[in-house]
Amino acid sequence: MAKRSASLLVEPGDLDGLVERLRSRALTETDYPLIEAVVQTLGLVRQALEQKKLSIKRLRGMLFGAKTESTRIITATEKSALRRPEGKREGPPPGHGRRPARSYWGARRIEVLHEQLHVGEVCPDCHTGKLYDLNKPAQLLSFTGVTPIQADLHACQRLRCGSCGVVFTAAAPEKVRADKHDPSAGSMIALLRYGSGFPFHRLQRLQEALGIPLAASVQWKLVQRKATLLLPVYERLRREAAQGEVISIDDTTVRILTGVQIRPLPEEPEEEKPPEGEREGSVTTGMVSRTAKATIVLYRSGSRYAGENLKELLSQRDSQAGTPIQMSDGLNRNHAAGVPVLRASCNAHSRRRYVQLIDKFPEECGAALELFKEVYRAEAQCRARGLDPQRRLEHHQRYSAPAMEKLRAWASDQIDGKHVEPNSTLGKAIRYMLKRWGELTLFLKVPGAPLDSNDVERALKRAILHRKNSLFYKTPTGASVGDLYMSLIATCIQNKADPFDYLNATEIHAAEVARDPAAWMPWNYREALSKATAPPAASSA
DSSP: OOOOOOOOOOOHHHHHHHHHHHHTTOOOTTHHHHHHHHHHHHHHHHHHHHTTOOOHHHHHHHHHOOOOOOHHHHSHHHHGGGOOOTTOOOSOOTTOSOOOGGGOTTSOOOOOOOSSOOTTSBOTTTSSSBOOOOSOOOOOOOOOOOOSSOOOOOOOOEEEOTTTOOEEEOOOOHHHHHOSSOHHHHHHHHIIIIISOOOHHHHHHHHHHTTOOOOHHHHHHHHHHHHHHHHHHHHHHHHHHHTOSEEEEEEEEOOBTTSOOOOOOOOOTTSOOOOGGGOOOOEEEEEEEEOSSOEEEEEEEESOOHHHHHHHHHTTOOGGGOOOEEEEOSOGGGOOTTOOOEEEEOHHHHHHHHHTTTTTSHHHHHHHHHHHHHHHHHHHHHHHHTOOHHHHHHHHHHHHHHHHHHHHHHHHHHHHTTSSOTTSHHHHHHHHHHHTHHHHTGGGTSTTOOSOSHHHHHHHHHHHHHHHHHOOBSSHHHHHHHHHHHHHHHHHHHTTOOHHHHHHHHHHTHHHHHHOGGGGSTTTHHHHHHHHHSOOOOOOO
16 A cells, blocks of 8 residues: 555644635635645545555554554553553653753853852861862753844945045955855755755745845755765765665655656555656655764665665675675565675564554454564663673574564464464465564674664655655755755764754865865764864974
8 A cells, every 4th residue: 555645634624614715716825735635645545445455544544644553552451551540640741851951962061160269269168178170060051042044234334535536345354255155054054954844935934024035046056056065075975874784775755846756655565666767756765874983874866766776875885894784674676686785674564564453453463562572672671781783682682582483483373374364464464574584583693683674764754854844856956955965964963963063064164075075974074174174283493
């Protein structure tokens, strides 16, 4: 069945109003996205009904999104345990605490010294001991708001001679004469557009309301010009990602107006993928590469599927780098033909098939979900303890292997013992798991092999947010620019680097970046920046 492309998160009254405006031919600009969502949803529902794969539960999830997949909530055996006497509550309510100060790593730090006392002075209370610095200051946060794009109006004085009439104009600052748009302007626009899904026209309206109008066409020119300067670091980033030890991949749909058009992605793994030149749809591939240096996030939009984009990426892999682990779901389009990889399949995708059938087969699916729960509990313990890949492997072999073996025995018994019809929905879920058993259990054999593809699923949310807010790319060039910025921004966030500062630094020092892009990666650019901005060393002569 096709994936959900739009959610009808509107009130019935909104649809009634839309119908009235259609009848009176008085549509507004905000009506067109709603109409498009309605038409796309009806198309998806019709396609699903024709394939006879739609239940009321899946229809509800397709339209409004699934609320939870937690085993504690969805299994029938646990529901009774959730019923507590009215008025009683276990533990604190969610969201009760405040973020620690270390969460604000991007905040500007201001040292505030004591207004009266100093280190080394005699204590004014006991008059005996001396004061020393605790090196643990009391921390207070303050917040200010600023316009996304600010403007300075330089009023250059003009003097005219009363005799000859010659006009003398004060010289504007050199920086303004060179380019009226500071690098930070393009960085902020790119961060809002590709980091937060803020369309150009929406920023234009905001800036006009704040008295600093900035046309959408000007915004595009700024980010496009900046993208040409960032190409060296983007290409180097792709090369670094090709050396990854683990690479997770997946696709989501995208619309490119002057290129190939959107088409729902096939869900069944057995469906053959058409040749690239014959495809009617376009996708954005997300790739998360875990290397020895950093974690890299890449995006690639076009008619190529994830497996083909991975094959292109791995063509830049060094021959001494060894065989990488590829994590993805079980779809054929995720296969990188002719490329040596250790394939790992996503346990979350396998588990989700039982989640979708819990209402029809509560006993069977509940048993499978409880075994998956033991595996994810062991994974949570590995993360809490910060285990290295080898110790993590040993932990999973001790605690997860028995659960996975029980799961395999149960699944084989269901099929071989003819307790379930192989072509039923439950039978297909079991056969899906057994067919990929070696790939699903790679985390029990190879150090560092992931359990699921949740990291790339989270990374794709950025592309999905962009699609929901902006609907489409106008040209393939626009899609390429979006891929570049989203890759750099997501990689910065993944490695605790300020993307705004990074985009500024790489444009200001574009010449140094072009000479040595490897020194200007999101995880190491600060060292290069300190050398580039440091004053020249004094001569030893």
